[in-house]
Amino acid sequence: MIYLILFLEFFKIGAFTFGGGYAMIPFIQETVAKHNWMSTAELVDFIAVSESTPGAFAVNISTYVGSQVGGFFGAVCATTGVVMPAFLIIILIAKIYDKFKNSKTVKGAMFGLKSVVVGLIASTVVSIGLEIFFANGFTTSVFATSSFWFSLVVFAIMLFLLLYKKFSPVLIVVLSATLGIVAGYTGII
Amino acid sequence: MKKSKLKLCLQLLLSFMKIGVVTFGGGYAMIPIIENETSKKRKWVSGEDLLDIVAISESTPGPIAICAASFIGYRVVGVIGAFMATLGVVLPSFVIIFLISMFLREFSSYDIVKYAFVGIRAGVLALIIKAVISMFKKAPKNILAYIIMAVAFALVVLFSTNVLVIILSSAVVGIVASYIARKRGKELK
Numbered sequence: 586m587i588y589l590i591l592f593l594e595f596f597k598i599g600a601f602t603f604g605g606g607y608a609m610i611p612f613i614q615e616t617v618a619k620h621n622w623m624s625t626a627e628l629v630d631f632i633a634v635s636e637s638t639p640g641a642f643a644v645n646i647s648t649y650v651g652s653q654v655g656g657f658f659g660a661v662c663a664t665t666g667v668v669m670p671a672f673l674i675i676i677l678i679a680k681i682y683d684k685f686k687n688s689k690t691v692k693g694a695m696f697g698l699k700s701v702v703v704g705l706i707a708s709t710v711v712s713i714g715l716e717i718f719f720a721n722g723f724t725t726s727v728f729a730t731s732s733f734w735f736s737l738v739v740f741a742i743m744l745f746l747l748l749y750k751k752f753s754p755v756l757i758v759v760l761s762a763t764l765g766i767v768a769g770y771t772g773i774i
Numbered sequence: 775m776k777k778s779k780l781k782l783c784l785q786l787l788l789s790f791m792k793i794g795v796v797t798f799g800g801g802y803a804m805i806p807i808i809e810n811e812t813s814k815k816r817k818w819v820s821g822e823d824l825l826d827i828v829a830i831s832e833s834t835p836g837p838i839a840i841c842a843a844s845f846i847g848y849r850v851v852g853v854i855g856a857f858m859a860t861l862g863v864v865l866p867s868f869v870i871i872f873l874i875s876m877f878l879r880e881f882s883s884y885d886i887v888k889y890a891f892v893g894i895r896a897g898v899l900a901l902i903i904k905a906v907i908s909m910f911k912k913a914p915k916n917i918l919a920y921i922i923m924a925v926a927f928a929l930v931v932l933f934s935t936n937v938l939v940i941i942l943s944s945a946v947v948g949i950v951a952s953y954i955a956r957k958r959g960k961e962l963k
Binding site: 595599600601602603604606607608610611612615625629630632633634635636637638639640641642643644645648649652653657660664665668669670671672674675676677678682685686689690691692694695696697698699700701702703704705706707708709710711712713714716717732735736737739740743744746747748754755757758759760762763764765766768769770773774 | 775779783794795796797798804826831832833834835836837838840841844845847848849853854856857860863864866867868870872873874875876878879882885886888889890891892893894895896897898899900901902903904906907908909910913914918919920922923924925926927930932936937938941942943944945946947948949950951952953956962963
């Protein structure tokens with residue numbers, strides 16, 4: 586039952602990702618790989634699409650995966666799944682949130698969760714980095730290809746613009762797309 | 775349903791649809807827009823409430839947009855309000871992504887799109903590194919936090935450990951550590 590699987594998998598993602606947005610990527614990556622719903626390259630492409638369209642990343646990715654796997658109803662199931670945990674939890678704690686906010690157990694759990702998210706997203710950098718630079722395996726012949734050096738240069742420029750020039754993510758997507766198109770038509774990649 | 779309640783539900787739906795349309799990339803970028811719409815314009819919540827909402831969505835799972843919508847909607851007209859606001863914030867990105875999903879795969883066979891995505895993938899890697907850095911800034915800064923980060927990273931990269939297991943373990947470690955710290959008369963920060 587594909588609709589039920591979509592709902593449950595995205596419910597799990599919605600229920601266990603703290604910090605939102607990019608914090609969800611490692612969990613989503615694991616889930617889509619497990620079911621063969623999406624390749625890592627496709628996931629990376631979709632992150633760019635999500636950055637260039639309105640709305641939360643979680644909603645965007647669940648709608649996309651849901652519709653690819655199960656059409657319109659699949660998209661509804663996946664999106665409902667990812668939204669529902671937050672919705673239910675907020676309704677439950679909206680009345681008692683002062684108590685919740687000051688709970689020692691919640692504070693302790695948050696200590697662990699805020700730390701673990703850093704390690705998890707850092708691991709995504711490795712897996713996505715490998716996908717981008719060494720898509721055909723880790724061999725030295727890669728260094729002879731112009732596409733490797735092109736990706737490296739684009740990556741370095743975009744990182745600089747993000748960290749030191751405070752460029753917005755949409756602008757980064759547009760700029761790197763433009764560089765890719767120019768390089769493609771001039772025969773560099 | 776009373777007429778005023780119905781009107782409030784409609785207002786919630788429309789306000790949060792507007793919020794869902796104008797925020798790109800999601801996350802904290804949404805806060806100023808949510809503040810403008812729900813606090814300054816509609817007077818549904820105070821500026822202080824919004825700070826609480828940010829704090830709560832940081833310590834509950836799920837996207838910040840969903841948490842904020844559910845919380846504000848619940849405050850205004852209860853569960854039905856939470857539902858309307860959440861529906862509103864989800865609907866725009868659901869529709870947009872669903873439309874995109876119908877032709878994205880087909881689209882990606884064009885040369886120009888292929889070239890664009892070669893550039894974009896390198897740019898996305900830079901975006902993820904930026905996310906690691908900003909998550910790190912929000913994370914606790916002590917030896918235990920660094921150990922959790924490093925262990926989570928190593929478990930995923932080297933052993934492909936289940937992400938859910940890692941997330942839950944980190945919460946348990948945080949809770950246990952905070953109890954131990956308090957027994958020694960200290961506070962875990």
